[in-house]
Amino acid sequence: xxxxxxxxxxxxxxxxxxxxxxxxxxxxxxxxxxxxxxxxxxxxxxxxxxxxxxxxxxxxxxxxxxxxxxxxxxxxxxxxxxxxxxxxxxxxxxxxxxxxxxxxxxxxxxxxxxxxxxxxxxxxxxxxxxxxxxxxxxxxxxxxxxxxxxxxxxxxxxxxxxxxxxxxxxxxxxxxxxxxxxxxxx
Amino acid sequence: xxxxxxxxxxxxxxxxxxxxxxxxxxxxxxxxxxxxxxxxxxxxxxxxxxxxxxxxxxxxxxxxxxxxxxxxxxxxxxxxxxxxxxxxxxxxxxxxxxxxxxxxxxxxxxxxxxxxxxxxxxxxxxxxxxxxxxxxxxxxxxxxxxxxxxxxxxxxxxxxxxxxxxxxxxxxxxxxxxxxxxxxxxxxxxxxxxxxxxxxxxxxxxxxxxxxxxxxxxxxxxxxxxxxxxxxxxxxxxxxxxxxxxxxxxxxxxxxxxxxxxxxxxxxxxxxxxxxxxxxxxxxxxxxxxxxxxx
Numbered sequence: 193x194x195x196x197x198x199x200x201x202x203x204x205x206x207x208x209x210x211x212x213x214x215x216x217x218x219x220x221x222x223x224x225x226x227x228x229x230x231x232x233x234x235x236x237x238x239x240x241x242x243x244x245x246x247x248x249x250x251x252x253x254x255x256x257x258x259x260x261x262x263x264x265x266x267x268x269x270x271x272x273x274x275x276x277x278x279x280x281x282x283x284x285x286x287x288x289x290x291x292x293x294x295x296x297x298x299x300x301x302x303x304x305x306x307x308x309x310x311x312x313x314x315x316x317x318x319x320x321x322x323x324x325x326x327x328x329x330x331x332x333x334x335x336x337x338x339x340x341x342x343x344x345x346x347x348x349x350x351x352x353x354x355x356x357x358x359x360x361x362x363x364x365x366x367x368x369x370x371x372x373x374x375x376x377x378x
Numbered sequence: 379x380x381x382x383x384x385x386x387x388x389x390x391x392x393x394x395x396x397x398x399x400x401x402x403x404x405x406x407x408x409x410x411x412x413x414x415x416x417x418x419x420x421x422x423x424x425x426x427x428x429x430x431x432x433x434x435x436x437x438x439x440x441x442x443x444x445x446x447x448x449x450x451x452x453x454x455x456x457x458x459x460x461x462x463x464x465x466x467x468x469x470x471x472x473x474x475x476x477x478x479x480x481x482x483x484x485x486x487x488x489x490x491x492x493x494x495x496x497x498x499x500x501x502x503x504x505x506x507x508x509x510x511x512x513x514x515x516x517x518x519x520x521x522x523x524x525x526x527x528x529x530x531x532x533x534x535x536x537x538x539x540x541x542x543x544x545x546x547x548x549x550x551x552x553x554x555x556x557x558x559x560x561x562x563x564x565x566x567x568x569x570x571x572x573x574x575x576x577x578x579x580x581x582x583x584x585x586x587x588x589x590x591x592x593x594x595x596x597x598x599x600x601x602x603x604x605x606x607x608x609x610x611x612x613x614x615x616x617x618x619x620x621x622x623x624x625x626x627x628x629x630x631x632x633x634x635x636x637x638x639x640x641x642x643x644x645x646x647x648x649x650x651x652x653x654x655x656x657x658x659x660x661x662x663x664x665x666x667x668x669x670x671x672x673x
Contacts, residue, residue, distance in 0.1 A: 249610035
């Protein structure tokens, strides 16, 4: 027992160390955010839960494949056309309402699909479905401008209509008198 | 320490010359005496040390066995060795020759990511080389050039002109990530630079650190904001919004670790360049046909 009495100060030191360690561990768990560094630091010095948080946001832009599930005829029409890489959303809007209604209609026959709306500006900012014959839809891309590559079909509207001898050059639907939208020939 | 070792008589002790290991003398020791002996001390100390060492190894071995079980489970559910899920490594390619400056990617990005007016995660620059040797640069307005009210240039004075889409380079050695004081800048396992909305304090160090000017402070959230190649879409196997909205295929997105992906094939076949290569940031955004004037 004399041996133990001699080392009493060592036990006090040990107890202090243990207490300090516990306090430091508590402080760490209070200050460091949950999932930070994850187990054994496999994900690096960040909050691993943030990845799921960012990935959980819903998608807004709809892929063409979603549209083609119902509109297979349009897909076939576009396949070999010059507009094969043009996306549905460019001319018809984001159509999120339309897709939701169509998906509901596929499940229950009572659900209705609202008719498409008239064009007003850039359809990418709208969530409705649009069907338009407005030439502004075409000219968003095709209006001749500095910077366009050589391969691209550039249109100077006035010159082009003059060349073709258009009957109604001021008509909004003038492009669709000769050209199709899905299949652009001629 | 040697001072407290008991001094034994030469005929019974084991700390004397030649006395150690003799069975008769060890048997005569009581347990307390054995513990106090040098041999007993060494034996106990070794056991203690080995025990502690094995305790420290325990968590690591637990994790390793858990990982091994996970991999085995995935391999069993997959069709074969090739089906084992691998963390993808994504890359982006911009074909400047395909860009027509329609600005569809800009509206798509704004709709997808709720970017406030006056800020942009991606933009398209127009370079106009005039015949007098000067270069004019402007950005494609989202509403189109017709409404922008820019002066119309005489086509005869223009040597050449082209569009260059810009977005986050997702650098391998990202300077923006390195300066973040709160570890809100994340390099995801897929190699995408992200911002943790809960840890970001909006100090804008990263805004200054990015050599490509991609980051900005979002006035809605007061956090740093940047192009993340639509992380919420690519983790669902969808294409980023700007790629989805490009009418000419100027933007190509895919997996660099898949040798059969479109981007890997093009990277092998065609000469590509990256922006500001001399900075050593190793971007994963590659440009095809990029004129050397572009910075």
